[in-house]
Amino acid sequence: MSTSNAGGPLTPERILEAADETLRRFGPAKTTVVDVARALGVSHGSVYRHFPTKADLRDAVVDRWLQRMHPSLAAVADGEGAAAERVRLVLWTLAETKWTQAREDPEFFTAFAELAEDARTPVVAHVDFVVVQLTKVIAEGVARGEIASADPKTTALAVFDATAKFHNPAARSEWVRPAIDEAFANVWRLLRDGLLPRGVRGVGESG
Amino acid sequence: MSTSNAGGPLTPERILEAADETLRRFGPAKTTVVDVARALGVSHGSVYRHFPTKADLRDAVVDRWLQRMHPSLAAVADGEGAAAERVRLVLWTLAETKWTQAREDPEFFTAFAELAEDARTPVVAHVDFVVVQLTKVIAEGVARGEIASADPKTTALAVFDATAKFHNPAARSEWVRPAIDEAFANVWRLLRDGLLPRGVRGVGESG
DNA sequence: CAGCTGACAGATTTCAAGTTTTGTCATTCG
DNA sequence: CGAATGACAAAACTTGAAATCTGTCAGCTG
Numbered sequence: 001m002s003t004s005n006a007g008g009p010l011t012p013e014r015i016l017e018a019a020d021e022t023l024r025r026f027g028p029a030k031t032t033v034v035d036v037a038r039a040l041g042v043s044h045g046s047v048y049r050h051f052p053t054k055a056d057l058r059d060a061v062v063d064r065w066l067q068r069m070h071p072s073l074a075a076v077a078d079g080e081g082a083a084a085e086r087v088r089l090v091l092w093t094l095a096e097t098k099w100t101q102a103r104e105d106p107e108f109f110t111a112f113a114e115l116a117e118d119a120r121t122p123v124v125a126h127v128d129f130v131v132v133q134l135t136k137v138i139a140e141g142v143a144r145g146e147i148a149s150a151d152p153k154t155t156a157l158a159v160f161d162a163t164a165k166f167h168n169p170a171a172r173s174e175w176v177r178p179a180i181d182e183a184f185a186n187v188w189r190l191l192r193d194g195l196l197p198r199g200v201r202g203v204g205e206s207g
Numbered sequence: 208m209s210t211s212n213a214g215g216p217l218t219p220e221r222i223l224e225a226a227d228e229t230l231r232r233f234g235p236a237k238t239t240v241v242d243v244a245r246a247l248g249v250s251h252g253s254v255y256r257h258f259p260t261k262a263d264l265r266d267a268v269v270d271r272w273l274q275r276m277h278p279s280l281a282a283v284a285d286g287e288g289a290a291a292e293r294v295r296l297v298l299w300t301l302a303e304t305k306w307t308q309a310r311e312d313p314e315f316f317t318a319f320a321e322l323a324e325d326a327r328t329p330v331v332a333h334v335d336f337v338v339v340q341l342t343k344v345i346a347e348g349v350a351r352g353e354i355a356s357a358d359p360k361t362t363a364l365a366v367f368d369a370t371a372k373f374h375n376p377a378a379r380s381e382w383v384r385p386a387i388d389e390a391f392a393n394v395w396r397l398l399r400d401g402l403l404p405r406g407v408r409g410v411g412e413s414g
Numbered sequence: 415c416a417g418c419t420g421a422c423a424g425a426t427t428t429c430a431a432g433t434t435t436t437g438t439c440a441t442t443c444g
Numbered sequence: 445c446g447a448a449t450g451a452c453a454a455a456a457c458t459t460g461a462a463a464t465c466t467g468t469c470a471g472c473t474g
Contacts, residue, residue: 010417032465043419048467148400158393165371170378186365193355194401217447239435250449255437 010042012050012060019061027111028058055118062115063122069097070129077133083141084192087159090133095166095184099175113169131156141195148197159191217249219257219267226268231315235322240264262325269322270329276304277336284340290348291399294366297340302373302391306382320376338363348402355404366398 008014018039023031033054037044051057076089102109116123134156141147149155165171166184174180215221225246230238240261244251258264283296309316323330341363348354356362372378373391381387 033467034465044466045420045468046418049417052467054466154393155397157390158397161372161390162369162394162397164378165368165375168372168378171371171375183364183368186361187369190362190365190369190401191397192401194397194399198405240437241435251436252438252450253448256448259437261436 010040010046010050014040015047015050015057016060016064019057020064023058023061023111023115024108027107028115033057058115059119059122062112062119063125065112066116066122066126069094069126072097073130073133077137083137083144083146084195086137087134087141087147087195088188088192090130090137091159091163091167091188092184094130095163098167098169098172099180102169102172102175109169109172113172116169127160131160134159138195145197147195149195155195159195162191163187217247217253217257221247222254222257222264223267223271226264227271230265230268230318230322234314235265235318265322266326266329269319269326270332272319273323273329273333276301276333279304280337280340284344290344290351290353291402293344294341294348294354294402295395295399297337297344298366298370298374298395299391301337302370305374305376305379306387309376309379309382316376316379320379323376334367338367341367345402352404354402356402362402366402369398370394 015036019031019036022036022039026035033044033047036057037047040047047057051060073090073093076093077086079086079089098109101112131153135153138147138149138155138159139152142149142152147155163184165174166180166187177183222243226238226243229243229246233242240251240254243264244254247254254264258267280297280300283300284293286293286296305316308319338360342360345354345356345362345366346359349356349359354362370391372381373387373394384390
């Protein structure tokens with residue numbers, strides 16, 4: 001290739017950018033390391049200088065995708081308002097973001113979900129991040145007397161698990177149902193009533 | 208084959224029995240209609256006389272497998288004791304049964320899960336059955352003042368959805384974690400507190 | 415001499431030809 | 445006469461030889 005070195009020195013970041021684009025264009029099944037190298041105008045040997053294996057490169061791309069969601073989740077977690085409502089918003093944002101992606105670009109989302117299935121490490125990191133956000137909010141809620149919980153971290157994991165159907169890509173086939181947001185609302189009502197201290201009723205919603 | 212007609216007339220039930228065995232023996236990928244017919248000592252044309260397509264035959268086998276779980280679920284739902292505890296037992300039985308199958312015969316359970324993925328109709332029927340059991344118990348609990356719910360059916364679906372991670376075969380990869388029953392207990396505590404009427408505390412458990 | 419290349423071995427994937435399977439139905443069997 | 449057969453066409457799978465890809469590394473290049 002004659003495009004050698006166009007765009008500055010070869011960095012992990014540039015490789016990730018190219019890998020991301022290539023994966024989106026060709027899909028995970030058709031993307032080769034040679035494709036990524038070609039997009040950068042380098043030989044595939046150079047890519048291996050920065051990522052030990054193709055699997056590591058793919059994991060790093062998945063990591064990027066997952067981390068792109070983190071700022072808005074953290075913003076919601078650190079926002080104003082009642083603790084329970086912020087817990088709901090974190091879970092809702094997590095789910096809604098994925099539903100939208102899955103609806104707007106189903107092909108890409110399927111590709112992403114397949115990729116993520118193998119990418120244990122970044123997924124664990126993502127789950128950890130979300131659970132940390134939930135734990136923060138719940139701990140604050142407990143301190144303020146807005147939430148009943150003996151152990152915020154355990155409770156955070158429980159609400160995360162209880163809403164798995166709405167944010168775990170493995171369940172994405174059920175997201176096409178238009179009533180999926182109603183299902184979320186109904187699960188949430190139950191969880192909210194479980195979170196609120198005894199004697200406090202949920203506000204702004206009937207039932 | 209010379210074994211013609213051994214075992215009485217060819218009925219859907221006998222075909223299902225043979226299909227079940229053959230699927231267990233060879234797995235879903237390797238089982239052909241000819242295999243099933245051979246096990247019965249008939250031609251494959253005879254099988255098509257009772258099931259219009261191979262997919263219908265497979266669905267019927269999945270249906271059998273799922274329905275085998277129903278008596279114990281109904282027994283638990285119709286049992287004695289507090290409504291909330293019976294809701295827990297239905298969900299627990301549903302989950303535990305599947306965990307055990309998945310652990311004791313992982314190959315078969317994977318095969319079953321793959322089969323079930325395509326078998327929309329029997330799975331919907333199974334989910335409906337479980338939700339009906341839960342609805343019964345919750346409605347009774349509401350009548351007795353043990354459970355707070357504006358609409359038992361909606362609440363039943365919500366507790367079913369909230370425990371999807373524990374009974375949906377799509378999530379089976381997470382069932383190997385030994386702490387999975389702890390995760391169930393933590394989700395349940397939250398749901399139970401959401402089900403109980405305000406002013407009532409869960410009994411027999413701290414936190 | 416740091417960063418990159420490209421030839422290479424072994425692993426994996428593709429593709430086209432050959433085989434098996436599904437589903438139908440005219441015919442046979444009891 | 446109803447139930448079962450098996451020959452058949454089309455679709456779906458298997459197979460294995462050829463092509464491509466991954467990961468390494470000795471050497472090149474700026």
